[in-house]
Amino acid sequence: MSKTSARQSAIQAITTYNPESDGFNFRDVKPTELFGCNVFNDKVMRERLPKSVYRSLTKTIRYGEALDPAIADTVAAVMKDWAIEHGATHYTHIFYPLTGQTAEKHDSFLMPDGNGGVIAEFSGSMLIRGEADGSSFPSGGLRSTFEARGYTAWDVTSPAYLQENPNCIVLCIPTMFLSWTGVVLDKKTPMLRSGQALNREAKRLLELFDIKSDLPIVCFAGLEQEYFLIDNNYNFARQDLLIAGRTLFGARPAKGQEFSDQYFGVIPQRVLSFMMEVERELYKLGVPVRTRHNEVAPSQYEIAPIFEQANVAVDHNHMIMSTLRNVAKHHGLKCLLHEKPFSCINGSGKHLNYSVGSAELGSLFDPGDTPHANAKFLVFCCALIRAVHKYGGLLRATVASASNDHRLGANEAPPAIMSIFLGDELTQVLEAFRSGHLEQAESGKKSGIMDVGVDTLPPLPRDPGDRNRTSPIAFVGNRFEFRALGSSQSAADSVTALNAMMADSLGYAADWLEKELASGMSFNEAVQSFITHVMEEHSAVIFNGDGYSDIWHKEAERRGLPNLHNTPEALPVLQAPEVVELYERLGIMRAAEIRARTEIYLEQYCKTLRSESILTVRMARTSIFPAALGYQKMLAETCAAIKAMGREFRTTTFDAVTEGLRGLQDRVNELETLMASVEAEQELQKRADRYCNEVLPAMEAVRSVADELECLIPEDMWSLPTYQEMLFNK
Numbered sequence: 001m002s003k004t005s006a007r008q009s010a011i012q013a014i015t016t017y018n019p020e021s022d023g024f025n026f027r028d029v030k031p032t033e034l035f036g037c038n039v040f041n042d043k044v045m046r047e048r049l050p051k052s053v054y055r056s057l058t059k060t061i062r063y064g065e066a067l068d069p070a071i072a073d074t075v076a077a078v079m080k081d082w083a084i085e086h087g088a089t090h091y092t093h094i095f096y097p098l099t100g101q102t103a104e105k106h107d108s109f110l111m112p113d114g115n116g117g118v119i120a121e122f123s124g125s126m127l128i129r130g131e132a133d134g135s136s137f138p139s140g141g142l143r144s145t146f147e148a149r150g151y152t153a154w155d156v157t158s159p160a161y162l163q164e165n166p167n168c169i170v171l172c173i174p175t176m177f178l179s180w181t182g183v184v185l186d187k188k189t190p191m192l193r194s195g196q197a198l199n200r201e202a203k204r205l206l207e208l209f210d211i212k213s214d215l216p217i218v219c220f221a222g223l224e225q226e227y228f229l230i231d232n233n234y235n236f237a238r239q240d241l242l243i244a245g246r247t248l249f250g251a252r253p254a255k256g257q258e259f260s261d262q263y264f265g266v267i268p269q270r271v272l273s274f275m276m277e278v279e280r281e282l283y284k285l286g287v288p289v290r291t292r293h294n295e296v297a298p299s300q301y302e303i304a305p306i307f308e309q310a311n312v313a314v315d316h317n318h319m320i321m322s323t324l325r326n327v328a329k330h331h332g333l334k335c336l337l338h339e340k341p342f343s344c345i346n347g348s349g350k351h352l353n354y355s356v357g358s359a360e361l362g363s364l365f366d367p368g369d370t371p372h373a374n375a376k377f378l379v380f381c382c383a384l385i386r387a388v389h390k391y392g393g394l395l396r397a398t399v400a401s402a403s404n405d406h407r408l409g410a411n412e413a414p415p416a417i418m419s420i421f422l423g424d425e426l427t428q429v430l431e432a433f434r435s436g437h438l439e440q441a442e443s444g445k446k447s448g449i450m451d452v453g454v455d456t457l458p459p460l461p462r463d464p465g466d467r468n469r470t471s472p473i474a475f476v477g478n479r480f481e482f483r484a485l486g487s488s489q490s491a492a493d494s495v496t497a498l499n500a501m502m503a504d505s506l507g508y509a510a511d512w513l514e515k516e517l518a519s520g521m522s523f524n525e526a527v528q529s530f531i532t533h534v535m536e537e538h539s540a541v542i543f544n545g546d547g548y549s550d551i552w553h554k555e556a557e558r559r560g561l562p563n564l565h566n567t568p569e570a571l572p573v574l575q576a577p578e579v580v581e582l583y584e585r586l587g588i589m590r591a592a593e594i595r596a597r598t599e600i601y602l603e604q605y606c607k608t609l610r611s612e613s614i615l616t617v618r619m620a621r622t623s624i625f626p627a628a629l630g631y632q633k634m635l636a637e638t639c640a641a642i643k644a645m646g647r648e649f650r651t652t653t654f655d656a657v658t659e660g661l662r663g664l665q666d667r668v669n670e671l672e673t674l675m676a677s678v679e680a681e682q683e684l685q686k687r688a689d690r691y692c693n694e695v696l697p698a699m700e701a702v703r704s705v706a707d708e709l710e711c712l713i714p715e716d717m718w719s720l721p722t723y724q725e726m727l728f729n730k
């Protein structure tokens, strides 16, 4: 199919779109019955496992107790029977290597029975541990190829499920991924370990508040996923979308998002039909999707599930991303999860709503109704304030990627400076501690000053009211919303960092309170002393104003907050001594593992930019240059024909196209020379820096000439689908 016919096919697909039902309806199948029907969940386990095995397994799932290996065979047998009854033939250990993608290797249940036939087999050891050669996964030099074997280990806390395909069904078992020598090679293992550290320190602190909890203290995550949808024909007609997931060329359309006519607008029929199928598939997998709507940019949408325990929420987010990609194809659509598929309109993020608590205690970031609950809330808030002030750079580094660089700090997503929005009321209360004028926090009451203690604090605001969209970390009533995560990223690294930072600060708070109590202070005085201390030392990260403004950038610098503009600047923070110390002390990762990770991420950055610059050169030469040359020739022939009639004729368009051609050629050659020199750079960090500071601007320079040409060349001579078409034909 030629490129122009791909464009015509897209228009045809859109204009002749006829919504057809695939026969499924929610009259015959109750959504409540559909939900979780493909999950080996609590209900299935209770019904099918022997009582003692069920009890033992739920202890591991709910209370985090070590798994009893003696029950593995029974669980495996029951899981296999359940899967086979549902039509499964294969099983796979699902894991999350450092590429940030989902990885799976399928094995059949069938084994030869020795008599020429086969039997279905799945033992406890096959459930608990899988061997994934995985020598092609990046390991940052942690494994040499001769000992490349890695293994996957069952994560009991994330339920197994069935993946449907028209031709087969696969039992999927969420797992961790480690090297044979026990080195962490994935994103899940550190996250689970950080959860343990959080539980330990949170419980220590809560005990000082006389709160004992049987359930572990865990973190919850609600992940809002943004994405773009365009007609799939366009995707095939553009190498950049196909390979890089974003457009490297494209003139600004006559209309962008400035009318705000898209946000929460009526969802186009084909898109809605797609969304409903996505949700149906996710219901089956037990993913509690709830919200769907149009986002700000044209052809941009959002899907959000209800929050869950972070480990499960992160796995579910991976399942959401895969489902979005797969189901889009059924509707002739392409789902773009890239952070910035189109310049000049908003990019896509993945807001991470984060809270700490338990089913028993609820969110510990929820201000309570009693002064005692309020005191607990303020201490947890202060722990986060201290955490972000001390380790903001780490948090920033967890969202660093080539694609997310197009959002962070650009004028749309939160800036790259990690600050916290608390809202005026809450800030005022906390400021009152610092200034020693607690009466200011007691709206109206003028009675005491310092000695009034926490007992007389007024009820705290449950919601900061106005939503500040420019802050990377915002208090939203009972949780904090971390907005810097990119749409295509796994949330695991950010959750790990948040847990680790919180664990550190909660432990610090517990130490502080213990010390003050030992010195003879009352509990209220000790709490007051801790809050005052945090506000004195760490309130520099609180910022309620406009995060996009230049004033804030200057102010943040004055306050000493790091502003890590891009990935090569941000990633080295992962190896900062205080970060390594934090992760080692909490048992999350060792120095060598962190070093490997940093290297892998830097390498990924370089590879992404390398492939994008190759594409830029190639598309400029094979699509844009020929189109411009063709038009130039046409204009030249017209001029010559007129001249042959004895008249002088020149067009300014001819000059502009000629100028553009010359510019394009020069810029492309410059980019190519530069790339060769950057690729020859031996040192990884230096290579990454040069990609960022030299290659990216050189790519931008090629694009800028090409985009000007696009505005001159006749539509039918231009082979690439335009922004206008891709974003507005739906």
Ligand code: ADP
Pocket: 220, 221, 222, 223, 224, 291, 304, 305, 306, 307, 353, 354, 355, 363, 478, 479
């Ligand atoms: P908004 O777009 O206004 O931020 P959404 O409804 O799109 O709100 O998303 C909010 C997300 O926050 C949902 O996933 C929701 O379940 C989640 N959430 C609500 N309460 C908590 C909590 N205590 N901890 C973590 N996430 C939460």
Ligand code: MG
Pocket: 224, 351
């Ligand atoms: Mg939202």
